Amino acid sequence: MSGTLSTVFQNSTLHHSAVGSGFIETFNNLKAVKDLNVLEKLWASYYIWIGNDIFATGLLFFTLHEFMYFGRCLPWYIIDRVPFFRRWKIQDTKLPSDKEQWECLKSVLTSHFLVEAFPIWFFHPLCEHIGISYSVPFPNWFDIFLQISVFFFFEDAWHYWFHRGLHHGVFYKYIHKQHHRYAAPFGLAAEYAHPIEVMLLGFGTVGIPIIWCLLTKNLHLFTICIWITLRLFQAVDAHSGYEFPISLHHFLPFWAGAEHHDEHHHHFIGNYASSFRFWDFVLDTEAGLTAKQSREKKMKSSAEKKAKKQI
Structure with missing residues (x-):
């Protein structure tokens, strides 16, 4: 169009x-x-x-990103300041100070305006080139649900492997270390990262829908808006630092959530996936004391079996 x-x-x-x-x-x-x-x-x-469709799409996506990201961060900032919620803080002795929040906010805003804004404002010509629709009516809700489910699955895979890769050698030292400045994460820190990391891991969020459209020729900007909103909510919530009785993973055991990602920041290794737990479970990269004890138990059992065979 x-x-x-x-x-x-x-x-x-x-x-x-x-x-x-x-x-x-x-x-x-x-x-x-x-x-x-x-x-x-x-x-x-x-x-x-x-x-002007180029301007309209750019303004829509940039505004959506800022409103949803900071709108989701604000409740966690308030929760951090209310003692009542301290009982559900995962690392209950480590609360972000106002100075840390302010420094993080400045860095995130700089990233938004100097790193993310440029590709956002030029997203519409790409949409027209590869066939992402922006006309009305919208797709049916089943198609939207199916596509977003696919995006969550493949983004999680992308995030796992590239996040895990960023923990090696020079990649961690010069790129990913910035994100680990806060051993006890808080909502605003979800996008506190080196520009290279922002682009690399961010491709999982934006690139997978693009690849989907190239393969299927079936995608709408409205679907991408919903997907970006949900992905932002997931990222901010995973960095919230709180584990509530109503946290989603209590109802969906395969969902990662704050408890899963907080262990990653606490121990600096393991739990590399973004949305789900199965990659870390299957590939034995779970973080935390329980996971460590489980690995040690498996290693001990394997060693005992080898010893019996040698006798």
Whole structure:
């Protein structure tokens, strides 16, 4: 699709009454389109109102990222300041100070504006080139759920292997060490990382949907918006430092969550996956005292079996 999303309506009287109007007036004009739900009308109104799809997509994605990331960090900042919640703090003696939060915030904002902003503002031409749709109506919810599930699975694999690789030698010393500045993580530290790490691990979030579209020719920007929101929430929550009785992994045992990732920051090794636990379980890279005792037990059992065979 070229031009603006208003080309969807370019042969209709509705189009000519919508373009050039304010956002509210544009939305009211689109109420006449009976085949679209409210969310789809808001989406179409936004693109028509902006009138420039490259700018509209860039603004949408940058605003979405900032609003969702900091909006999800804020509750954890408040929780860190309320003594009542201390009972659920995983490393209960290590609370981030205001100075640490402020230093982290400055670094994250610098990364957002100097590292992430540029590719975000040029994402729309890529969408048009590979066929990511941004028109209305949206895909059905089953397709959205299926695609996001696929994205979570493959992002987790990408994150596991490249995160594990970043813990080796010079990669850790010059790149990943920055993220491990905080042995007891907090929500805002989710994207506190070296620019190379931001781009490398971030490709799992953005690149996998791109590869999916190249293979299937079936993807919508709305789906990517939901995916990015969920991925941001997952990353921030994993760094929250809190383990609640209602934490998701109590209901989905394969989900990682804060308890899983906090062990990684505490011990600096193991628990490399982002969303799920199975990579670390299968490849024996789980972190923490329990995992260490389990490995030692397996090693002892294996040694005893070898000794019996030699007798």
